[in-house]
Amino acid sequence: MNRFRTTGISGDLQGDLPAHQDLFDSTRPHCPRLLLVDDEPRVLASLQEMLEGRGYAISTAATGSAALACLVAQRFDLVLLDLLMMDVDGHQVMDFINLHDIKADVIIVSGVVGIDSAIGALKRGAHDYLRKPFSREELLHTVENALRQRELQQTNRRMAAALEVSEKKYRYLVDASPDMIYMLGHEGRFTYVNDRACQMLGYERDELLGRHYTTLLHADDVERARYVFNERRVGERASRDVELRVTCRAGPIQARAAGTTVMTISLNAIGMHREKQEPHTPTYVGTYGIARDVSARKRAEAVIYHQAYHDILTDLPNRVLFKDRLGLAMLQARRKRTELAVMFIDLDRFKLVNDTLGHVHGDGLLQQVAARLKDCLRKGDTLARQGGDEFTIVLPELRSRDDARVVADKFIERLQQPFDLGGNEVHISASIGIAIYPEHGESIDELLRNADIAMYQVKDLGKNGHAFYDASMQDALHQNIALEHNLRRALERNELEMYYQPQIDAASGRIIGAEALIRWNHPLRGLIMPAEFLPFAEESGLIVPISEWMIDTLCRDMAHWGTDGEDALTLSLNLSPHYLDHSRFYETMQSALQRYGIGPGRIAVEITENICIRNPQHAIEQLKRLGQLGVSVAIDDFGTGYSSLAYLHRFPIQTIKIDQSFVQQISDPDGHYPVVLAIISISRGLNLDLVAEGVETEVQARYLRAHGCSTMQGFLFHRPMPLKGFVNVLNA
CATH class of the missing domain: 3.30.450.20 (PAS domain)
Structure with missing residues (x-):
């Protein structure tokens, strides 16, 4: 018997299928649909009888035309087709199947013996060829084999489609x-x-x-x-x-x-x-x-790391990175047995610039300072910002300490050149302390502390310079600490005292007022001037209780001589801007006046002109409250700060005082001293009282009197004196 079969799926793919799965079991959920086509009724009936009971859905067609109609109307898995039929033969049916791409396998069941018919069927895609007559087993085996191969092919196609979908998904996921x-x-x-x-x-x-x-x-x-x-x-x-x-x-x-x-x-x-x-x-x-x-x-x-170790404003290393670099420089210096210098720089008068021009210009000044300092350094040096207006510097591998001195001189020279801040020309200076490793310290903190001590020594000596650390500075620092400690106890021990310097009407020589000045009678050091201890008071917060003591003492002393007929005498008191910002200032003044029965018109509060610029609106409110109370206001040291005529016009000020630095320049009665003349003109134009401070010579007194300033105070007339001496002068 001749048979023609297509090739099955590969053994590799069969091996990949699960061993327990039987795709060809008769219990599978899909019921194969078979179409039996033969124009001999007995053969058709015989085919149907042999295939029934096998789980197939069977349809029959007795002619080729009927077979075509069935193929159009339904889907079949397998067609058992006779070749020789009267109307439409088997080859024509297969041509119809191929033409319309009908997905059905064909088994030829024919009694034709010629090889041409078999070849024609094979070319048209026949799956197998059964020659009549055939046995039931042969038919069943051929049908089952065709269905098995068909299902394997369909499974293969499904797997290929799934693989294609999976590959497309994979490619999409990978490419996307x-x-x-x-x-x-x-x-x-x-x-x-x-x-x-x-x-x-x-x-x-x-x-x-x-x-x-x-x-x-x-x-x-x-x-x-x-x-x-x-x-x-x-x-x-x-x-x-x-x-x-x-x-x-x-x-x-x-x-x-x-x-x-x-x-x-x-x-x-x-x-x-x-x-x-x-x-x-x-x-x-x-x-x-x-x-x-x-x-x-x-x-x-990188940005976060940079910000963690650099100052945001100046982009310089911060104190953390500075200490790290200083530590490395010390290790190298120890290994090479060389010296290095640590500098501590503090800008002089920076706070004044910041308060008068604002923080934006203050920040701009710090940036310009940082740029100038960097220009003076070598590539291996480190400049850092400690905070505020403080900078630190490491100068490694010094040949001698003169190298550090040269750099410090460059700093001072560059910083003395004017700065342009939004059209404002600003001049500043710097105080620089220098510590040398290992002479002045063998640890990071020790070097920084000693450089800081040297810097404060420069400030105490007048600023705008540099100094190397010396052990004697440590002793001075300890003395300052002791001074601050003793100052806290000075109030309790009644060691503070008020001195009074008379103010003279130069035309008549009559005392018309006095300026109250604080002194400290130290039990060991004797009389200490305010310039030596008031800065400690401001830094430590003691300025508040000391200022309140001054107000109370002034009113008490005025009550002491008030009965002597000097009601017209006016007493002025110089108060710290820090205390004027204090909330208790107005209440303290009012309470003292009431307690001692002093008329507020006999009191004048002296302030520096910079308070008017630091916080103008707050200053206006404070001074207006004093004016409502009846206390007059005078500007002390006029012309030494950032003066503003607009502020003088807006503020409730009655008096301005010419600073002694301008008065002391007067040496020729016929000379020209424009600053003094300008201040006198301002007082006249604004209808303000005028007092000249620090008058020490007759030439100065004559010049001032000749140009319209008649109220003066200074050593030419009287030195500051205790209350008893002042009362004696008044009664003389």
Whole structure:
């Protein structure tokens, strides 16, 4: 018997199917549909009888035309077709099936013996050929075999379709991934890259495939990258989160630039292996890896790191980084047995600039100062901002301490040049303390502390200079600490005393007022002037209780001589701006006046002109409250600060005092002293009282009197004196 069968699926695919699954069991849920076509009724009935009871859905057609109608109306899995029929023969039916792409397999059941009929059926896609007569077993076997192969082919097609869908999904996920996905061959050349890799690197896919990975790496990272891109480890031992730098073309692929840029990637890589014929002998075939662009994160980390160790305003190292660099410099100096210098710089009068021009200009000044200081340093020196207006410097590898002195002189010279702050020309200076390692300290904190002590020594001596640390400065510091401690107890021990310097009407020589000045009768050091202890009082907060003591003492003393007929005498008291900002200032003054029965018109409060600029609105409110109380206001040391005629016009001020520094310049009665003349003109124009301070010679008195200033105070007339002496002068 001749049979023609198509080839089944490969043994490899059959081996991949689960062993327990029987796709051809008669209990399978799909019921095969069979069409039996034969124009001999007995043969048709015989075919139907042999196939019934096998789980098939059977339809019959007694003619070729009927078979065509069935094929159009229904779907069949298998057609058992006779070739020789009267109207439409079997070949024509198969042509119809092929023409209309009907998915049905055909088994020819025919009694035709000629080979041409069999060849014609085979060419038209017949699955098998049964020659009549045939046995039931042969028929059943042929049908079952055809259905089995059909279902295997359908399963194969479904699996192929699923694989195609899966591959499309995989390709979409891979190409749409935000990460670069690649594969390298065992030689280190790219065998696959996804779309993202092309976009990130700026190359077409064809340009990357076959290219060696080293051509994309930053030169400094090639050696470190070899074990990553040639990764042979698997599982938990695979390379993870390794950061490398790669070069990529600048700009998009469509508009490439000639240059390249550097990108930082975080790389995960795992080796790919192929098993040999012998067990447990893997062969390395390449690397599979995923890389992510972390350039933005690296830049952010760099910014965060920079901000953690640098001052935001000046971009200089902060105190943390400064101490780290100082520590390294000390290690090198110890190893090389050389010296280094630590400088502590504090800007003089910076607070005044900040208060008068505002914090924006103050910040601009700090930035300009930082730039000037940097210009004076070597490449290996470190300039840092400690905070506020304080800077620190490390000068390593000194040949001698004269090197540090030269640098300090450069600083002072550069800082004395004017600064332009929004059109305002500002002059400042600096106090610089210098400590030498290892002579002045062998630790970071010790060197900084001693440089700081030297800087304060410069400030105490008049500022605008530099000084090297000396052990004697430590003794002076201890004395200052002791002075501050004793000052806290001075109030309790009644060691403070008020002195009075009379103010004279130069025309008549009559005393018309006096300025109250505080003194400290120290039990060991004797009489201490206010310039020596009031700065400590302001820094420690003692200025508040001391100022309240001054107000109370002044009113008490006025009550003492008030009965002597000197009601017209006015007493002025110089109060600290820090105390004038205090909330209890007005209440304290009012309470003291009421307690001692003093008329407020006999009191004048002296303030420096800078308080009017530091917080104008607050100053206006405070001074207006004093005016409502009846207390007059005088500006002390006029002309030495940032004067403003607008402030003089707006503020409730009755008196201005010419500072003694201008008065002391007068040496010729016929000379021209424009500042003094200008202040006198201002007082006249604003209808303000005028007092000249520090008058010590007749020439000064005559000049002032000749140009319209008749109220004076100074050593020419009287020195400051205790209350008893002042009362004696009044009664003389």
